[in-house]
Amino acid sequence: MKKKIILRFLLLIIIIVISFNIFQYFTSNTNSQLLSDLEGTVYYTERIEGVLTLFKSDASLQNKTLIYSHKGKGNDSYGDYNDNIIDFYYDKTSKTIYFIAMNNGSWSLFSLKEKENKPTLLQKEVMETDKGYIQNQFNKLTVSSKKGSLYLLENGNEKTIKKFYGLYDEKFTGYQPIGFSPDGKYLVYHSMEHLTPFGTLLEGFVNNSFGNTYIMDLSTMESAKFIDAYKIQWIID
Structure with missing residues (x-):
């Protein structure tokens, strides 16, 4: 049986x-060749070791670059962590990316300028930012x-x-x-x-x-x- x-x-x-x-x-x-015809830059989140992380690359998928990982920083105030970046927006005028991530138990708005490594906390209790998706x-x-x-x-x-x-x-x-x-x-x-x-x-x-x-x-x-x-x-x- x-x-x-x-x-x-x-x-x-x-x-x-x-x-x-x-x-x-x-x-x-x-037709994988069509990727070579794509122009511009794409910003997106990709799950790395279970965590949504910010990346950018050429639209042709070349030159993939890590922008920021919030891993280990998303303290939810209950002794656990949520390190995901749940929303983001890149402003090309100021060359700054804004994103939402957990900060001491509240979803908060951060900013990160190009070539910077440490984001700036702008506002707490924020669930979404301007969207350019x-x-x-x-x-x-x-x-x-x-x-x-x-x-x-x-x-x-x-x-x-x-x-x-x-x-x-x-x-x-x-x-x-x-x-x-x-x-x-x-x-x-x-x-x-x-x-x-x-x-x-x-x-x-x-x-x-x-x-x-x-x-x-x-x-x-x-x-x-x-x-x-x-x-x-x-x-x-």
Whole structure:
């Protein structure tokens, strides 16, 4: 009886792995070369050892630079730590990044100028700052997700730009838009990478992560893997 259960479980895993590869094969139109055409600088948070940490890089994903880690500084006043940076905004005029992090039990606003290492505490009891994150609207373009597929609305005309083939679940399958590039030529989106919710959950259990983030060239509909982040500020000088 136990052998049958184990065999069924192994068979299920094999089916999920195969379906994952089939999903990527039939739904991905990838072109890693498109990254080299991207301009500007992106600011984002990435989870390092469980902590959301501030980084920047060229939009082409070259020259990745650590801006600031709050690790070991997020005393929550209960004897524990929350070192995550939950919100941020880069002001290119003053060349200063503002961010929200825990400080002695309260979410607080800090500032950090370029080439500085120690942030300045500006205000306590702050939960958000000015946001410059990429958005799902750009001029007359709007992107949305319906039952896992991505739709682009332009001048009143809507078309499918990324079709999801699988068992749709709002949390565990399909595509979700993150935002347009500053020039409106590219779209950043997230893919859960599985045809079924169970496949996503199993991958999350094994890898402790869900899906991947991509960037799409809207002129060719080709995509490439991009920064694994939802909050992205993209600046083109």
